[in-house]
Amino acid sequence: MGETSTSLHRELGLTDDEAAAIERILGRPPNHLELAMYAVMWSEHCSYKSSKIHLRRLPTEAPWVLVGPGENAGVIDAGDGIAVAIRIESHNHPSAVEPYQGAATGVGGILRDIFTMGARPIAVMDPLRFGPPDDARGRWLVEGVVSGISGYGNSVGVPTVGGELVFDECYAENPLVNVLCLGVMPKERLVLAKASGVGNLAVLLGSTTGRDGIGGVSVLASAGFGDAEEESAKRPSVQVGDPYEEKRLIEACLQLLDERLVVGIQDLGGAGLTCATSETASRGGVGMDVYVNEVPTREAGMEPFEIMTSESQERMLAIVTPQDLDRVLEVCARWEVRCSVVGTVTGGGRLRILDRLDGEVLADMPAASLEEDAPKYDRPRAEPVDRATRLADDPARLPAPADGGADLLKMLADPAWAYRQYDHQLFLNTVEGPGGDAAVLRLKAPGLPSTAKALALTTDGNHRWCALDPRAGTALVVAEAALNVACAGAKPVAVVNCLNFGNPEHPEVMWQLSEAIDGMGDACRALGLPVIGGNVSLYNESLGRDIDPTPVIGLLGLIDRLDRRPPGAQFVHGGVVALLG
Known part of the structure; x- marks a missing residue:
């Protein structure tokens, strides 16, 4: 591999060994476009190359699980002909920039993960973590993130029903912005991100493709932060959203699914069109030809590698039969959603990028190699050298507070200023909103069968527990989430997780991650809970300092009869207080 190509693959985030593996797969040196496509798909964000071997230890099966890890969202059978989809994601690095x-x-990305499955999004939660808000940058981050979540969620019409707001010095340069979404659907509307049927069409729905978000998964989400100049250079990798386009896209996609006009569908998030085309083709055991000249662009002169790796928001890829295309165009026109045929399903399992139909082949690779052949690393693991000291630390040795009254007032400060910016009563399904142990939602949406059942939902995390003992700490977080849902009168039925950790190239971080996964597995097996999805966010570090291990647990519970759920805690004079457990 020449000096120029060596420099290029490193700039794209690939190691020398990974670049050599790509050359072996292709049987020749990759060109610029092919290298860019492998770089985004083999990034930490897309491939989970440092965590996949550990995630396999989690329990994922139960009789009520319809779809487990590996799809856009996990799905359970709630009974009465209703399925529930749930997903949690992170947008930590983009939010820091x-x-x-x-x-x-x-928020927009997690909504698409849900309606890609055929479910209507009905609720969002936002576990957030920041550094101390007493400096200008800290306040800018907090206010910007809260405004971004409320601005998008309120505009698209999905209520934010809960979450967490935590401040700690370890997040000062690297905030954590995790978002969970819940959706519901009739069971028969469930659809998977899979292409099939040679000759079927790949149809791009939604927004035009721009240069925003290029390199987001490989440049921004798969590396830590350095100095201010380096952070500023990453700013173009942050996507720009349009909630009103997203709302139209939701309604158009759900109508297409209701009318059985779609064979398979996938959202365009991280890695953009490269991810959507390769994953749908790979999962269906087929190939695909993509015509870059047919992709609607919002900027002149975009190169093929920019079109294929752009992460412009509010876009979906649908697989459609030729005979259904006219009706698909009609539905999209009704909702004012752009609709363009950009490719064709082929046999043979190869993903080819052409400049136009029957034109020059710009890239040619096995579709499965972009996902299934990504490297999987068993990175070195080592306990932190100060672990014994941390565990032996006696809290009694802490100095007395200089002003206990002022500290108490800080602890009692009401966080409602954050969640009151969110509309938690959209759809009028919210029985219990932000501020309680768990949100409670009526199981109701357009097109759903009638039911007396309801849902309970919570997110929980505790970085201090996990910094001391990641295995026990994560198990306790799962238990806390299960208790929160139970206190709302629900039976815990499924777990999703967002694993926020530092640099996986540090052995101490990999030890923390492995231990946390085992702690989650221990707790879920003890409680009979399947883990039906999750997200791993690594490289949460700044200037060489890793954040504390922060696994966030999202837990879904099912209430059999909403009218029979227990009342909330009510304290009356002379009442008896009992401690259980």
Whole structure:
């Protein structure tokens, strides 16, 4: 491999060994476009190359699980002909660079993960973590993230029903912005991100493709932060969202699914069109030809590698039969959603990028190699050298507070200023909103069968527990989430997780991650809970300092009869207080 190509693959985030593996797969040196496509798909964000071997240890099966890990969202059978989809994601690095758009597009992405499955999004939660808000940058991050979530969620019409707001010094340069979304659907509307049927059409729905978000998964989400100049250079990698386009896209896609006009569908998030085309083709065991000249662009002179790796928001890829295309165009026109045929399903399993139909082949690779052949690393693991000291630390040795009254007032400060910016009563399904143990939602949406059941939902995390003992700490977080849902009168039925950790190239971080996964597995097996999806966010570090290990647990519970759920805690004079457990 020549000096120029060596420099290029390193700039794209690939190691020398990974570049050599790509050359072996292709049987020749890759060109610029092919290298860019492998770089985004083999990034930490897309491939989970440092965590996949550990995630396999989690329990994922239960009789009520319809779709487990590996799809856009996990799905359970709620009974009465209703399925529930749930997903949690992170947008940590984009939010550290551009807090409003980073948080807003985090909401947009998680909504698409849900309606890609055929479910209507009905609720969002936002576990957030920041550094101390007493400096200008800290306030800018907090205010920007909260405004971004509320601005997007309120505009698209999905209520934010809960979350967390935590401040700690370890997040000062690297905030955590996690977003969970819940959706519901009739069971028969469930669809998977899979292409099939040679000759079927790949149809791009939604927004035009621009240069925003290029390199987001490989440049921004798969590396830590350095100095201010380096952070500023990453700003173009942050996507820009349009919630009104997203709302139209939701309605158009759900109508297409209701009318059985779609064979398979996938959202365009991280890695953009490269990810959507390769994953749908790979999962269906087929190939695909993509015509870059047919992709609607918002900027002149975009290169093929820019079109294929752009992460412009509010876009979906649908697989459609030729005979259904006219009706698909009619539905999209009704909702004012752009609709363009950009490719064709082929046999043979190869993903080819052409400049036009029957034109020059710009890239040619096995579709499965972009996902299935990504490297999987068993990185070195080592306990932190100060672990014994941390565990032996006696809290009694802490100095007495200089002003206990002032500290108490800080602890009692009401966080409602954050969640009151969110509309938690959209759809009028919210029985219990932000501020309680768990949100409670009526199981109701257009097109759903009638039911007396309801849902309970919570997110929980505790970085201090996990910094001391990641295995026990994560198990306790799962238990806390299960208790929160139970206190709302629900039976815990499924777990999703967002694993926020530092640099996986540090052995101490990999030890923390492995231990946390085992702690989650221990707790879920003890409680009979399947883990049906999740997200791993690594490289949460700044100037060489890793954040504390922060696994966030999202837990879904099912209430059999909403009218029979227990009342909330009510304290009356002379009442008896009992401690259980």
